[in-house]
Amino acid sequence: MTLLTLGKQAKIASYSLSQASTRLKNELLMAMAEAIEAKTDLILQANQQDLTHAVDNGIDDTMLDRLRLTVERIQAMSDGIRQVASLADPIGEVDKMWKNEDNLTIGKRRVPLGVIGIIYESRPNVTTDAAALCFKTGNAVILRGGKEAFYSNQLLVTILQEVLTESPLSAHSIQFVSDTSRETARELMQLNQYLDVLIPRGGANLIKTVLATATVPVIETGTGNCHIYVDKAAQLEMARDIVVNAKCQRPSVCNSAETLLVHETIAAEFLPLVAAGLAPFNVELRGDEQTRRYLPEAILANEEDWGTEFLDFILAIKIVGSTDEAILHINTYNTKHSEAIISDNYFDTQKFLDHVDAAAVYVNASTRFTDGFAFGFGAEIGISTQKLHARGPMGLHELTSTKYIIYGDGQIRR
Amino acid sequence: MTLLTLGKQAKIASYSLSQASTRLKNELLMAMAEAIEAKTDLILQANQQDLTHAVDNGIDDTMLDRLRLTVERIQAMSDGIRQVASLADPIGEVDKMWKNEDNLTIGKRRVPLGVIGIIYESRPNVTTDAAALCFKTGNAVILRGGKEAFYSNQLLVTILQEVLTESPLSAHSIQFVSDTSRETARELMQLNQYLDVLIPRGGANLIKTVLATATVPVIETGTGNCHIYVDKAAQLEMARDIVVNAKCQRPSVCNSAETLLVHETIAAEFLPLVAAGLAPFNVELRGDEQTRRYLPEAILANEEDWGTEFLDFILAIKIVGSTDEAILHINTYNTKHSEAIISDNYFDTQKFLDHVDAAAVYVNASTRFTDGFAFGFGAEIGISTQKLHARGPMGLHELTSTKYIIYGDGQIRR
Numbered sequence: 001m002t003l004l005t006l007g008k009q010a011k012i013a014s015y016s017l018s019q020a021s022t023r024l025k026n027e028l029l030m031a032m033a034e035a036i037e038a039k040t041d042l043i044l045q046a047n048q049q050d051l052t053h054a055v056d057n058g059i060d061d062t063m064l065d066r067l068r069l070t071v072e073r074i075q076a077m078s079d080g081i082r083q084v085a086s087l088a089d090p091i092g093e094v095d096k097m098w099k100n101e102d103n104l105t106i107g108k109r110r111v112p113l114g115v116i117g118i119i120y121e122s123r124p125n126v127t128t129d130a131a132a133l134c135f136k137t138g139n140a141v142i143l144r145g146g147k148e149a150f151y152s153n154q155l156l157v158t159i160l161q162e163v164l165t166e167s168p169l170s171a172h173s174i175q176f177v178s179d180t181s182r183e184t185a186r187e188l189m190q191l192n193q194y195l196d197v198l199i200p201r202g203g204a205n206l207i208k209t210v211l212a213t214a215t216v217p218v219i220e221t222g223t224g225n226c227h228i229y230v231d232k233a234a235q236l237e238m239a240r241d242i243v244v245n246a247k248c249q250r251p252s253v254c255n256s257a258e259t260l261l262v263h264e265t266i267a268a269e270f271l272p273l274v275a276a277g278l279a280p281f282n283v284e285l286r287g288d289e290q291t292r293r294y295l296p297e298a299i300l301a302n303e304e305d306w307g308t309e310f311l312d313f314i315l316a317i318k319i320v321g322s323t324d325e326a327i328l329h330i331n332t333y334n335t336k337h338s339e340a341i342i343s344d345n346y347f348d349t350q351k352f353l354d355h356v357d358a359a360a361v362y363v364n365a366s367t368r369f370t371d372g373f374a375f376g377f378g379a380e381i382g383i384s385t386q387k388l389h390a391r392g393p394m395g396l397h398e399l400t401s402t403k404y405i406i407y408g409d410g411q412i413r414r
Numbered sequence: 415m416t417l418l419t420l421g422k423q424a425k426i427a428s429y430s431l432s433q434a435s436t437r438l439k440n441e442l443l444m445a446m447a448e449a450i451e452a453k454t455d456l457i458l459q460a461n462q463q464d465l466t467h468a469v470d471n472g473i474d475d476t477m478l479d480r481l482r483l484t485v486e487r488i489q490a491m492s493d494g495i496r497q498v499a500s501l502a503d504p505i506g507e508v509d510k511m512w513k514n515e516d517n518l519t520i521g522k523r524r525v526p527l528g529v530i531g532i533i534y535e536s537r538p539n540v541t542t543d544a545a546a547l548c549f550k551t552g553n554a555v556i557l558r559g560g561k562e563a564f565y566s567n568q569l570l571v572t573i574l575q576e577v578l579t580e581s582p583l584s585a586h587s588i589q590f591v592s593d594t595s596r597e598t599a600r601e602l603m604q605l606n607q608y609l610d611v612l613i614p615r616g617g618a619n620l621i622k623t624v625l626a627t628a629t630v631p632v633i634e635t636g637t638g639n640c641h642i643y644v645d646k647a648a649q650l651e652m653a654r655d656i657v658v659n660a661k662c663q664r665p666s667v668c669n670s671a672e673t674l675l676v677h678e679t680i681a682a683e684f685l686p687l688v689a690a691g692l693a694p695f696n697v698e699l700r701g702d703e704q705t706r707r708y709l710p711e712a713i714l715a716n717e718e719d720w721g722t723e724f725l726d727f728i729l730a731i732k733i734v735g736s737t738d739e740a741i742l743h744i745n746t747y748n749t750k751h752s753e754a755i756i757s758d759n760y761f762d763t764q765k766f767l768d769h770v771d772a773a774a775v776y777v778n779a780s781t782r783f784t785d786g787f788a789f790g791f792g793a794e795i796g797i798s799t800q801k802l803h804a805r806g807p808m809g810l811h812e813l814t815s816t817k818y819i820i821y822g823d824g825q826i827r828r
Contacts, residue, residue: 015745015769015771019768019769098790100783100788100789100790101788101790102783102788104779104783106789106790113801113802114771114801196801196802197801197802211629212629215625215626217631217800217802219802235824238824241824241826242824242826245826245827246826249826249827250827331429353819354433355429355433357429357528357817358817359817359818360817360818360820361817361818361819361820362820362822363820363821363822364821364822364823364824364825365518365820365821365822365823365824365825365826366822366825366826366827368826368827369514369516369518369820369825369827370818374514374515374516374827375514375520375818376512376514376515376520386631387527387528387610387611387815388527388610388611388631388633388802388803388815389802389803391815391816391817391818392816392817392818401801401802401805402805402806403771403772403773403774403775403805403806404773404774404775404784404789404805404806405767405775406774406775406776406777406779406783407777407778407779408776408777408778408779409778409779410649410652410655410656410778410779411778411779411780411783412655412656412659412660412663412779412780412782413659413663413664413780413782413783413788
């Protein structure tokens with residue numbers, strides 16, 4: 001099956017899917033959730049095939065854990081699909097409607113994007129998550145997962161398609177690229193004829209490759225070199241708790257913190273306090289010269305450390321002389337994801353909110369909150385770090401476009 | 415001056431411009447309008463240089479007319495800038511604000527995109543239009559006009575920069591690429607380090623080149639292969655007036671109609687009626703076999719005609735058996751711009767609105783209304799024919815992005 005065929009099938013499927021009622025889409029999502037549960041044993045078998053291959057190929061434990069499915073994880077996939085079914089459907093919403101000078105009634109109606117491509121790595125739960133979100137928003141989807149999860153992903157898509165086969169909608173609404181070669185990935189990134197948008201989900205290398213290769217419009221997601229700036233007017237224990245949370249609660253995710261900026265007036269008091277908080281997690285500290293005066297155990301940070309998303313128990317630390325210097329450092333090195341200031345000072349917090357260039361800017365809270373669930377969207381397809389179309393956590397609404405519908409009674413242009 | 419330098423200057427300028435008050439931006443826009451008026455004679459002289467070169471290079475009359483400035487056209491440019499000043503500023507608007515489960519206050523604030531590149535062709539008025547719209551929305555702009563209008567564009571930008579030089583904002587907020595070579599255009603299209611978005615304004619060839627070359631995010635604009643479908647339940651005289659308006663009022667623009675689809679039951683009556691309406695404009699008719707039974711003067715249309723944006727007094731005509739067939743034809747050949755159905759039938763009009771895939775879908779009105787002014791936006795930077803970020807006429811709002819601002823009191827993620 002060539003990608004051109006998959007693309008054409010997806011485009012055709014997208015026309016009927018775009019017109020499907022919310023009730024039908026929700027009923028089918030519930031049936032998909034049930035089918036996944038009912039086939040738990042088969043899914044575990046397919047996943048075992050992937051795990052065996054992975055072990056043979058000497059894949060590391062972190063990767064292996066991402067790849068592994070369990071009864072609980074499969075249950076979470078089904079629950080996720082049911083959760084998407086329970087959300088309000090944005091398709092058909094008219095954001096606003098007005099009469100223009102010519103007495104035309106103009107409405108801005110939410111419509112699906114059309115055909116969405118998703119390129120992702122080793123977690124098989126992305127398959128059902130992405131499929132459910134695209135389906136709910138009336139978009140056909142072409143899924144291209146990593147080769148490590150091939151058997152798991154293929155079976156999951158087959159189960160979803162079986163539900164569609166017995167429905168009025170096309171099984172091509174959800175498709176899977178079974179060729180996991182790099183050539184096929186490149187072809188997908190350039191399938192302009194059929195793809196309306198491509199969303200990569202994965203590590204920095206995947207995102208970089210997609211941005212360099214794709215000619216299809218891309219929504220850039222995920223890379224997060226996030227900072228916590230502890231101002232001179234910070235409550236130090238609150239600041240410590242936030243830094244420990246942002247660094248250690250789940251260091252492998254994009255909204256965890258990578259660099260700590262500390263105002264010089266509080267450095268002597270705060271640095272030992274935060275170091276003590278981080279110690280139980282064995283966090284490696286990489287500080288500038290000044291930091292090492294207060295924390296001799298810190299390794300000397302180099303230029304590269306300021307620009308690195310460690311995704312690990314490593315924290316870069318820099319002393320700054322002012323909020324302005326903190327803002328300048330952040331705008332120079334960040335990936336426009338999530339940034340936080342800890343301060344009791346009104347003017348410094350306002351300045352930070354105004355001047356820091358990022359998808360999410362926090363005052364007195366952990367950067368870990370940047371996701372669709374924590375924001376209350378009920379779902380998430382990823383976190384956009386670009387400025388076009390969507391910025392920050394993307395829920396159902398961000399998977400839609402608009403169409404102007406215009407009602408006239410014979411108007412012509414003068 | 416290299417593009418990297420222009421880009422870096424623009425990025426730096428964009429930081430202060432993004433924080434400028436609406437009052438300051440409006441005062442400077444009013445001063446720019448005044449400066450343009452005051453320098454009318456100089457602008458006419460520079461334009462004369464362009465016109466002389468153009469005549470020497472044997473440029474055709476249509477191009478020459480686009481290039482030509484007059485006192486009235488320069489006045490229109492100033493009026494345009496004042497009009498932009500009078501519009502509401504979207505920057506700083508908070509679209510919505512809510513408390514999440516953790517009691518974080520989350521707001522979605524409108525912010526500028528950052529640095530916008532505009533690549534355009536021979537009309538010098540695009541220079542002041544685009545500069546004013548980007549400036550009002552807090553975006554730095556890099557303008558790259560066609561070589562035909564070089565002297566006019568360069569002087570216009572110099573006049574705008576002189577106003578900025580005497581202000582608290584940077585003159586680099588509005589910059590001009592003075593090297594009009596193709597290599598520089600390509601460099602601009604790949605200036606990912608500094609450009610947040612690139613908007614091409616011009617003909618189909620320019621758009622095609624930009625889409626094929628750019629690695630920067632692009633907003634595709636303008637190409638319009640628009641259709642009018644006259645249903646069997648149409649009021650024929652209204653239909654005639656709309657077809658004549660959509661084809662002839664200004665055939666060179668993207669929202670003019672290129673193909674007429676006519677339901678077979680009314681073809682015998684409607685085709686002679688519409689042909690009589692088009693006759694005073696000497697419209698060349700290109701019909702399918704069936705059309706030529708009723709209009710023997712029509713040339714036989716070929717496959718290519720259905721997909722062509724003529725931008726001229728040429729109309730392709732096809733007879734269809736149903737609204738479904740009309741929709742299928744449109745979705746096969748259109749450029750997703752503007753489409754119209756003329757009908758008194760409730761169900762056919764609803765079906766057309768739902769199923770036609772385009773930025774603007776009309777019932778009983780001319781496609782010529784698709785623009786920011788007719789829609790009531792008060793301004794327009796172009797008409798997007800893509801589905802990401804913006805679709806249809808783009809006003810000030812479409813030149814913005816968003817930033818989540820989050821107020822906490824020590825929240826950490828559990």
